[in-house]
Amino acid sequence: MKMSIRRFTQFLAVALTTSVTLYATDLSKAYDMPDATKILKQDKLAKPTKFKMPKSCNLDDLEAIARGKYIFHNLNGKKAKAKPPKGLVKFITKNGKKKPKQFGNCVACHNIEGAKGAGNIGPDLTNYKKLFIDTKARDAKFVYQKIADARIDNPKTHMTINLTTKLFNKSEICDLTAYVISDKSKKK
Numbered sequence: 667m668k669m670s671i672r673r674f675t676q677f678l679a680v681a682l683t684t685s686v687t688l689y690a691t692d693l694s695k696a697y698d699m700p701d702a703t704k705i706l707k708q709d710k711l712a713k714p715t716k717f718k719m720p721k722s723c724n725l726d727d728l729e730a731i732a733r734g735k736y737i738f739h740n741l742n743g744k745k746a747k748a749k750p751p752k753g754l755v756k757f758i759t760k761n762g763k764k765k766p767k768q769f770g771n772c773v774a775c776h777n778i779e780g781a782k783g784a785g786n787i788g789p790d791l792t793n794y795k796k797l798f799i800d801t802k803a804r805d806a807k808f809v810y811q812k813i814a815d816a817r818i819d820n821p822k823t824h825m826t827i828n829l830t831t832k833l834f835n836k837s838e839i840c841d842l843t844a845y846v847i848s849d850k851s852k853k854k
């Protein structure tokens with residue numbers, strides 16, 4: 667199991683407090699101590715989850731497609747150069763702190779129309795509509811589930827898990843789906 671440095675430090679702190687407390691204080695209070703296994707469990711990835719594509723998913727909406735494109739091609743709000751499309755922001759406020767919004771960086775693994783320096787860990791998504799949607803090899807529901815939690819279709823996937831982890835919300839998964847299946851043949 668992989669543990670982040672922060673979690674490891676947290677774990678060490680708990681272990682240290684635990685031993686110091688055990689040594690220095692009344693043992694009858696021992697069961698009040700913080701439970702390190704709880705902290706370790708937070709690091710575990712949630713179980714593969716099936717999602718239903720919401721009815722509100724408007725796959726032909728040009729604004730949704732534009733947001734999906736932006737999320738697909740950018741890593742985060744600090745690195746993103748272009749102005750975000752309507753409905754997206756570069757920075758969010760969390761616990762009173764302003765921080766860059768995390769985007770999909772799907773290009774790290776997938777090539778697609780207009781991708782710069784795309785990776786090839788995942789399949790090439792260029793011409794997806796013509797090759798997979800028009801031929802009915804795939805449908806929007808499949809793509810939605812794949813982006814939401816790829817493990818349902820492929821338990822051994824190397825793709826990032828996006829909805830189960832709450833990295834994105836349902837509407838953002840809709841945007842990404844709309845973008846992947848959109849017809850990009852007329853644009854550059």
Ligand code: HEC
Binds near residue numbers: 798812826
């Ligand atoms: C770490 C690499 C990685 C990242 C990042 C990644 N993917 Fe994937 N993706 C994969 C791999 C590997 C597959 C093939 C295995 C599978 O289907 O689970 C895949 C499969 C897919 C498929 C299914 C293609 C098909 O029809 O078979 C879609 C659609 C997709 N990814 C979209 C996305 C989107 C959108 C993002 C960004 C939110 C993204 N991916 C981010 C690695 C990645």
